[in-house]
Amino acid sequence: MCRLSAITSAEYFSPMENVMALNTMKEGHDGSGLGLVLRDLGGDFESLKQYPVLSGICSRDGLNMLDAFMMTAGFREVHFWEPDIDASAPLPELGQRDHYFARAYEYPPAMKNRSQADREELLLDTRLALRELGEENESIFVFSFYPDTITLKEVGDPLELGRFFRLDDGSLEAKIVLAQGRQNTNYDIYLYACHPFFLQGYCTMTNGENTAFVPIMEFLTGRGFPGYMGYNSDSEVFAHILHYTQRQLGYPLTYYKDVMTPLSEAEIDGRKDAAALRLIRRSLRPLCIDGPNCIIGFTPDGSVFMTQDAKKLRPGVVGGVPGKYALMSEECGLDEAVPERDKTQDFSPMKYDMAIIKPGAGELKRWNQLTY
């Protein structure tokens, strides 16, 4: 079983806080990987928020290919980050890669007066092209290419990786960090299978198995959106369902829950938006999940949420203080991340619930599917 650790804060903080929280939950993961997504960046990237950041891993050859590709595509590098590797820390399980990087680029000149949608389309196309370029010989892994976002993934124990990357050296900070400590189950250890998954500002990580994976994956790939691909993990669809319902269909965030765990006919009757819900339930029927899944994610505006499937559920708890909230798999993770909170206010979302924390981490909103 994987372990999840998300923190949202009004202030910038180090992703090492997430890693330390993961470490307290070590009984729940086998140290087979760490995935990190940082959003609303601080540190060196605080002044670079308008520039898209390409995050990934590559070999020496891969870096040459990547540079050549980006130059041809018209992207000009404005900032370069590589972790200051701690040589005394244990190496990652598959050895040290040549380059771990996060690079901020200036958009190609042709994009100067183009819309946000056009720019997002270019960033996606570029990321997918780079993925294709380096996927076969594993010379290039690119996890995200989006403004104000950095993704870091590697195979190994989260705490050892945190030390290896010197995540506490202050060079990387953010107001939202999602981290997953991986428990490898059904699939080979593969970086593209590692959570969290990010697409155009939408990000999720999941604990559990997705029994409805194939019909969901087939439905998403049929939408004709190029970013709905990959699926090296059955959990990647959760990020894409979020993207599809929010960005493509324009639904409010809470409908993410309504799509994945639709209410019964009788339950729908109690909702003010019953007519809309009925149509959604029919037309998005293939996106229904049956769990067991605890899903933590964020949307482009910086809202962070946790929700569950409707029957099996996986461990998940939310708690914090105004200004800092944590969404964890276990209480011990919360204790590590926000020890000063009022524990009686901790919230474990159940069958109908969704925990939502708006940007700035001011308060925890408990949304209930039945009483909305």
Added chain:
Amino acid sequence: MEPADILDQNHELSLREFPYIVRWRDDRCTRCGRCTAVCPVNAIEAAPHVHRRVFSEGGSPNPQASREIVHVVRQVTDIERYCTGCGTCTLVCPNEAIEPEYNPRNKFLTYKNVGGVPFRRGGRRNDPTPSTVDQLKFTRISMLTDPALDAGRHEFRIRTLLGRNLPPEALPLKRRGDRLVVGKTAVRPAFSALGANQSEPGFIPPVREIYPIRIGSMSIGALSPHMWEGLAMGVAYLNEVEGMPVVMCTGEGGMPPRLLKSRFAKYFILQIASGYFGWDEIIHAIPEMTEDPAAIEIKYGQGAKPGDGGLLMAYKVLKLIAQIRGVPEFVDLASPPTHQTKYSIEEAVAKMIQSMSMAWGFRVPVYPKISGTKTAMAVLNNLARNPYAGALCIDGEDGGTGAAYNVSMDKMGHPIASNIRDCYLDLVAQGKQNELPLIAAGGMGKTGNLAANAAAMIMLGASAVDMGKHIMQAAAWCFGDEYNRCNLCNTGRCPRGITTQDPRLYRRLDPDVVAQRVVDVFKSADVELRKIFAPLGRSTELPIGMSDALGVADESIAERLKISYVC
């Protein structure tokens, strides 16, 4: 060489050529005559035999012989009176003295063409081997990392949608604050032209939430009044008492007008076929109908006899049937093999769908039913582009019928598994797998595994399945099987009273008992579906297209259906 005069039976058949040989036991028979009276084909008859008896009387052996005339039950060797193996004789025998036995070495089809008339019968394809669907197993069992559900405790929603689902992008939804509301919707679509997305913005096609196992099309006329009534009562009970939204299709033959105008009409799918039988009455009843029917099925083909028409023999067209169908009594009712609406799917079929939709104000899903065929995907793609088509029902080669030529039933048609799978994957490639439901028919429950067959078809991509023969067997004790047992549906002499209009025969069938059995069948199938879905970890929505759950111990089938090969 023997003289020719003692071979005077040279042109007679021996019993060995017959599919069933009647085993009669002299020592048990009480000569009550019930078996010969009840035999639907007069395959057995009372006959005198001369027996030679040797006996001895007195204190010392004194063997003497005498000849006695005794009455026996004899199987005739007239091919027109062949024993069908139905076993009604065994059923009525008070002393277990008689039973037909299947003869696997028979040469029945070689001879059953007297007068140049090929063998005709009812039933389904005479192939007792397991169908492809029957070979599929559910191999993705949730274990440890993915807990299974509890079939007895968890909430299950075993329901499906019949009718066209709009793609999410086309839903007329508007955002009002943090809520979604339905925007302005049209009552009916625009008629300007046909083709993709021609419906008026905001038109929401009608969709029914139904149980994913349906009772397929069997008409009043093909079925006896008692059988049809039993099915209808069972379906009404399932809906109103058990809360299971089971629907049944009328077949081409209309519906009793009183029922049509009742609140029960919503449980029926009205079928229209090339003969349009019953539709005069239906059209006249529309103004007085209080409920819309569940759907309208336009029959273009039938899996049991693809490309062949239907025929209700004159002797079945009694007063009741004639009234319901709006025809004179005692005339042959032929449904031509071809439809006037068949000539062009882009125009004629589309017009038929629109006409039917219009008759009920676009409130009722309308869909065509075709026989399984290699060309199913061409039909599918035309329907996918027709925004008013509510579904596509495909009837595979194992579908049953009340009457057909044996050659049509045994040698014509397409297996349902690959037909449905191809169509589903074609829809997936277009992203339309949730828009146009596929309904699989033909051979569901052929070996008694109704729920397993239904679940397998659903995981291959069907939204629902139809059963016909299975419910006749399970609810009304139909004798028919894939060894050509009974299969007398076409003769009007059904020994169970299922497919006959002869009151002497159908009074054997108690409609209340049939209804009870219908309920039994659906309730047990529901339990079995839960027992299948729960270990797979699914329960909220039907696992349509969950092909990763399927496995088969045949590499070529696995490759063809794009599922796992397991052994």
